[in-house]
Amino acid sequence: MASGATGGSQLSAFCAVASFLWLGHSIESHQLIEQPRVSSILVLLTAGAFSYAASYIWQWLPGSNGRFDDEGGSLRPAPASLPKRPRRYFLPLLIAAIIFRLELFHRVTADLQCSSPGVEAFLPLVILFYELLPGRRARVGSSSTKDFEQENDYGRTIVDDIVDWLTESKQSVAISTFFISLGAYLASSQDMRSTYICTSFDNSALVRSLQWLGLLLDGVIVILLWRVLAWARTNKSRLVSLSVVFLASAVGSGFLYSSLRLFLPSAPLSHHFKGIDSLYVFDVITDGFAVAVLFVSASLLTTEKTPLSLVGIFTFISGLVVGWGKLKITGGAENTMHGVAYLAIVLISLGTSLFVYANNVQRVALIHRTILVAFMFISLVLATIIAISHNRNDYVFAHPIETLISKARTHGDRYLTHAAVSKSLPVAVNEYKIRYGGRDPPPKFDEWYKFAVDHKSPIIDEFDQIVHDIRPFWGVSPSKIREDIQRVAKEPGIALLKVANGTASHSLSRDTENAQAMVELVKMVNKFAQHLPDMDLPINLDDRPRVLPPWEDVRRFTEKAKQKGFGNKLPSVGKRDGDTEESTPLPLDLQQQTSSSISVRKYQELTALTCPPGTATRAGIHWDVRDFCLSCVRPQSRGSGIFLADFAKSQSICHQSDLFHLHSFFFTSPSSPPLHDLVPVFSRSKTSSYSDILIPLPTLDEVLHKANTQPDTSDFDLKTPALYWRGAQAEKPNDEMLHGGQQERLVHLVNLNSSSSRETLMLVPQNDMRSRAAYERVPTSYLNFLLPFDIGFSSVSSSSSAPSSHPNQFTVTKPPSPHPLQNQYILHLDPPFSSSAAGSGSGGNPSFLSTLLSTSVPFSSSLFTHWYSSRLTPYLHFIPVDIRFQGLHATLAYFTGMKGKASAADRLGNTKGAMINGREVRLKSRLDEAKWVAEQGMKWASRALRKEDEEVYLFRVCLEWGRVVQDGRDDLGFVNEKNKGAKKEAKKVEG
Structure with a gap:
C-alpha cells in the first residue's frame, strides 16, 4: 500500500x-x-x-x-x-x-x-x-509545477x-x-x-x-x-x-x-x-x-x-x-x-x-x-x-415439500417392514441378536413377545430408542447403578417406582401433586409386573429432563458397553456426533456446583459440554442474534434453508449454537438442577443433550383431562382452514425470553403490522411458466394478511411488565377456541419454561397426540423427543417446522394456497391470485395432500400410539432395565424350552 x-x-x-x-x-x-x-x-x-x-x-x-530500508536516523516524512x-x-x-x-x-x-x-x-x-475539508494539505502527486507543465x-x-x-x-x-x-x-x-x-x-x-x-x-x-x-x-x-x-x-x-x-x-x-x-x-x-x-x-x-x-x-x-x-x-x-x-x-x-x-x-x-x-x-x-x-x-420445478412427502411415503413403508419382521418368537429372538450386537434378549422375553402380540402391537423388532437410552449403563457396574438409584431418588422432583415380588408401587404420598401420575404409571406396570425382577426406577416428574453428563463420559461408558458384548451394529437414535476424542474430566467449578441452584450461564456451559469437541456449540455460544444463521439450518434443510427435511437433526443443538437464544429451555435456570453424572433417571421427554431414559409417563394435565377427551372424527373439508395455536406465557419471563422465547417469537412474527420491514423467504410460482417457481423475499406483514393464521396468547404473565413494556409483542391475546380441533391445522410448540415453574399449561391447545388422533394436520416445532418420536415420520404423520419459523409461512402456503384479498393495500380486490412483489401470483392449495397427512397420522396413531402400545413399550424398558441392574448380567439372557431351537428355526425361515 x-x-x-x-x-x-x-x-x-x-x-x-x-x-x-x-x-x-x-x-x-x-x-x-x-x-x-x-x-x-x-x-x-x-x-x-x-x-x-x-x-x-x-x-x-x-x-x-x-x-x-536504506534510510536511517530520524524520519524524513x-x-x-x-x-x-x-x-x-x-x-x-x-x-x-x-x-x-x-x-x-x-x-x-x-x-x-x-x-x-x-x-x-x-x-x-x-x-x-x-x-476534502478546506485547509488540508495537497494530495500526493498534485503540484502547481506539474499543472503548469x-x-x-x-x-x-x-x-x-x-x-x-x-x-x-x-x-x-x-x-x-x-x-x-x-x-x-x-x-x-x-x-x-x-x-x-x-x-x-x-x-x-x-x-x-x-x-x-x-x-x-x-x-x-x-x-x-x-x-x-x-x-x-x-x-x-x-x-x-x-x-x-x-x-x-x-x-x-x-x-x-x-x-x-x-x-x-x-x-x-x-x-x-x-x-x-x-x-x-x-x-x-x-x-x-x-x-x-x-x-x-x-x-x-x-x-x-x-x-x-x-x-x-x-x-x-x-x-x-x-x-x-x-x-x-x-x-x-x-x-x-x-x-x-x-x-x-x-x-x-x-x-x-x-x-x-x-x-x-x-x-x-x-x-x-x-x-x-x-x-x-x-x-x-x-x-x-x-x-x-x-x-x-434459481427456478424450482418440483416443490420441496412435494418431494419430501413422496419420500416420507417410501420411508413409512420401509419402517413398518423393518419394525415388524418377526412373525414368531424364535425369529424375534434371532432378530434381536442380529440388531443388537449378538446379545441374547433379556429374560422373560417370551412373555413380552406374547404381551405385544396379544395387544396387536405393530412394532415387534424396532426398539432402538430403548437400546440407545440404556446402552451407556452397560459400562457402569450394577452395584454402582443401584447405589446411584438410591442417591437420585432423594433429588427434588424424582419419585421411586419399586417392583418387588411381582408387584409395582411408588414412593409418593397421596396428597402429593404428581401422585396421580405415578398411580397411572403403577397401573400400567402392574399389568406385567409378575414377569419382572425386583428393581427400582427413579421417575422424573418435572417437564425438564434431568441427566446432563458431558459427551466424554457418555462415550467412555458406551465404549465399555461395546467391550461387553454390544457390537458395532447398534442403533444411532439420538447419536451424539463424533467418536474419537478421549475422556476429559468435568471442569472443577462445575463439579463443585451445588445441587440447590444453577445459573443460566452454568447451565448453558453444561449443555455445551454434552456436544463433541469441534462442534459449533461446544466451541462457543452464538452471539449474532440479529442475522439468520444459515450454517445452523443447512444440514437439516432443503429449499433455501426454509423447508425442514431432517426433523431429527433439527432437534440436535450441537451444530445449532443459535438455539441458546431461541428457546426458553436454554436461557432459564431450571428449578431442579440437572445431574452432571451418568445416573439412571426415567423421564417423559428430553432433548438430544440429555441422557434420561424415555418412558410413556402421563402428565398431570393428561391424567386430569383424560376422561373428558373425545376422539375427533369430523370431516377435514368442513373444518376451518386456519393454523391454530394458543399458549399461556410462562410465569415471570426474563428479558431473554421476551426477546427469544419460542412462543413469544411466534406470536410476534405472525402479527407484524404493515410498518414492519421484515421479509420472509417464499417459493413463488412464476407466471410465465406454471410449473416453475423461484424463491423471493416477501414482506412478512403482507403474508400474515394473506395466510390463515389464528395464533395468539390465551393469557400473559401478570407478574411481569411484558404487556406494557413490549406492546407490539404481547397485546395479541385471543381466547382459546372451545373446539380447537375444528381447525384444519394445529401447531404444537414446546411448553414454556421458567425458573419458577415448568410452564403455564397448554393455554387451550390440544395435546400433540390428541391432534394426531384427529382429522386435523399436526404442525410440530419442537426440540423434545418422546417414547413414540421414532415411530413417527415427518411429512407422513405430521408437518415439521423449524424452531426459527423461517419456513412457517411457506409451509402453510403450500397446503392452503394464497388468494388475493380486498384491503387498503389491494384496492382492486384480487380474487384469482395474490399480489406479490408487484405482480399477481396464483398459488393453488393442496388440500388433498393435507387431508392425506391428517388421515395417515390418525390411522397410524390409532395403531401404534395407543394405551396398549405404551404398555408394550414400558414392558420392554423394564425388561431391559431389570437385566442391567442385576449382578451377573453378562450371563443373563432369554433361555427356555421354547427357544432352544431358535437358531435352527430362524435359519429355516430365512431360507
Whole structure:
C-alpha cells in the first residue's frame, strides 16, 4: 500500500492485511465474544504489551526507518502526504475516543437485534470527508509545477486528460471511495434477519443512532491516530506511543466498566461468560497479538500514504470476501439476493481499480496495482458468469415439500417392514441378536413377545430408542447403578417406582401433586409386573429432563458397553456426533456446583459440554442474534434453508449454537438442577443433550383431562382452514425470553403490522411458466394478511411488565377456541419454561397426540423427543417446522394456497391470485395432500400410539432395565424350552 514502497514497507503492508483477515475470520468463533467488555480490556492490554515489546526490536521491523530500508536516523516524512503537526491534547483525546467507542460498541451489541448491518462499510467516506475539508494539505502527486507543465504541453490528448483525471483528481477519489463503500455495504447488509425480537421497548432508533455515532468516532480515532503517529521521530517512539494508547485505553475502559458495575449493577453489561480458562487466555493472547501486528504494521506505513488508503483497502478486501461468499451460495437463503451480491462485486471491482490509481497506491501488500486491477477484471468476469448461471438455476420445478412427502411415503413403508419382521418368537429372538450386537434378549422375553402380540402391537423388532437410552449403563457396574438409584431418588422432583415380588408401587404420598401420575404409571406396570425382577426406577416428574453428563463420559461408558458384548451394529437414535476424542474430566467449578441452584450461564456451559469437541456449540455460544444463521439450518434443510427435511437433526443443538437464544429451555435456570453424572433417571421427554431414559409417563394435565377427551372424527373439508395455536406465557419471563422465547417469537412474527420491514423467504410460482417457481423475499406483514393464521396468547404473565413494556409483542391475546380441533391445522410448540415453574399449561391447545388422533394436520416445532418420536415420520404423520419459523409461512402456503384479498393495500380486490412483489401470483392449495397427512397420522396413531402400545413399550424398558441392574448380567439372557431351537428355526425361515 505504498508509493514506491521498499521491500520493508511491502512486508508491513502484507502483515497488516494478513492480521486484518485473520481477525475478521476468527474472532467471532472465540470465547472472547461471550464477554466483550472484559475481553476488549484484556486484548487491549495484550496488544499494548506486544507493541511496547516491539519498540525494543524496532531496528528489525520492516517499514520506514527499519531494517529493510536504506534510510536511517530520524524520519524524513514527505510533507505533501503528512498532516499538520499534532496538538498536545490529541493523545488524551484519542484515548478518550477509544474508550467512548468501546462503550458504544457494547451498548449496540447488547441490543444487536435492533441494529443495522453494514454500517461499518461507510468508514472510508468519513475519512474522505475529512481529506476534502478546506485547509488540508495537497494530495500526493498534485503540484502547481506539474499543472503548469501540463497546461503548456500542446501534444496532450483527451486520453491523457482522462487518465490524469482518473489518477489525480479529487472527483476520482470520491467516486472510487463511494463505489467501494457502497459495494461493501450491499455485500454485508442483505442477510435474512432472525426471528429474535426487536421490540419498541428496545428503542431501535437509539441503537442505530449509536451505530452511526460509532462510525464517526471510528473516523476520529483513525485520523487522530494517524496524526499522532505520523510525526513520530523514530520507529521506537512511534511504537511506544502506540503501546501507550493501547494500555491507557484498557485502563480507562476498565475504570468505566467497574464504575458501571458499581453504580448500575442491573445494567445488561455482558453476555454469559464461561470464565477465564486456558483456551480463553490463548484467545486473548492470539487476538491481542493480531491487533498489535495490525496497528504496528499500519503505523509503520503512516509516512507513506493517508489513512484513506489503508481504510479503503481494508474495506475493499472485506467487502469482496463477503460479496463472493454470498454470490457463490446456491440453494441458500441468501441466494435470492445474488443480484445484489453481483452488484456489490461490480462496484468493489470498479471502485478498487480506480481507487489504487486515484490514491497513487503502487502496491496492495505484495501485489502490484497492475496485477490487482487485472485480478479485479477477472473477478468481474467470473462474477458475471456465476450470476448468469445462478439465475438459470434459481427456478424450482418440483416443490420441496412435494418431494419430501413422496419420500416420507417410501420411508413409512420401509419402517413398518423393518419394525415388524418377526412373525414368531424364535425369529424375534434371532432378530434381536442380529440388531443388537449378538446379545441374547433379556429374560422373560417370551412373555413380552406374547404381551405385544396379544395387544396387536405393530412394532415387534424396532426398539432402538430403548437400546440407545440404556446402552451407556452397560459400562457402569450394577452395584454402582443401584447405589446411584438410591442417591437420585432423594433429588427434588424424582419419585421411586419399586417392583418387588411381582408387584409395582411408588414412593409418593397421596396428597402429593404428581401422585396421580405415578398411580397411572403403577397401573400400567402392574399389568406385567409378575414377569419382572425386583428393581427400582427413579421417575422424573418435572417437564425438564434431568441427566446432563458431558459427551466424554457418555462415550467412555458406551465404549465399555461395546467391550461387553454390544457390537458395532447398534442403533444411532439420538447419536451424539463424533467418536474419537478421549475422556476429559468435568471442569472443577462445575463439579463443585451445588445441587440447590444453577445459573443460566452454568447451565448453558453444561449443555455445551454434552456436544463433541469441534462442534459449533461446544466451541462457543452464538452471539449474532440479529442475522439468520444459515450454517445452523443447512444440514437439516432443503429449499433455501426454509423447508425442514431432517426433523431429527433439527432437534440436535450441537451444530445449532443459535438455539441458546431461541428457546426458553436454554436461557432459564431450571428449578431442579440437572445431574452432571451418568445416573439412571426415567423421564417423559428430553432433548438430544440429555441422557434420561424415555418412558410413556402421563402428565398431570393428561391424567386430569383424560376422561373428558373425545376422539375427533369430523370431516377435514368442513373444518376451518386456519393454523391454530394458543399458549399461556410462562410465569415471570426474563428479558431473554421476551426477546427469544419460542412462543413469544411466534406470536410476534405472525402479527407484524404493515410498518414492519421484515421479509420472509417464499417459493413463488412464476407466471410465465406454471410449473416453475423461484424463491423471493416477501414482506412478512403482507403474508400474515394473506395466510390463515389464528395464533395468539390465551393469557400473559401478570407478574411481569411484558404487556406494557413490549406492546407490539404481547397485546395479541385471543381466547382459546372451545373446539380447537375444528381447525384444519394445529401447531404444537414446546411448553414454556421458567425458573419458577415448568410452564403455564397448554393455554387451550390440544395435546400433540390428541391432534394426531384427529382429522386435523399436526404442525410440530419442537426440540423434545418422546417414547413414540421414532415411530413417527415427518411429512407422513405430521408437518415439521423449524424452531426459527423461517419456513412457517411457506409451509402453510403450500397446503392452503394464497388468494388475493380486498384491503387498503389491494384496492382492486384480487380474487384469482395474490399480489406479490408487484405482480399477481396464483398459488393453488393442496388440500388433498393435507387431508392425506391428517388421515395417515390418525390411522397410524390409532395403531401404534395407543394405551396398549405404551404398555408394550414400558414392558420392554423394564425388561431391559431389570437385566442391567442385576449382578451377573453378562450371563443373563432369554433361555427356555421354547427357544432352544431358535437358531435352527430362524435359519429355516430365512431360507
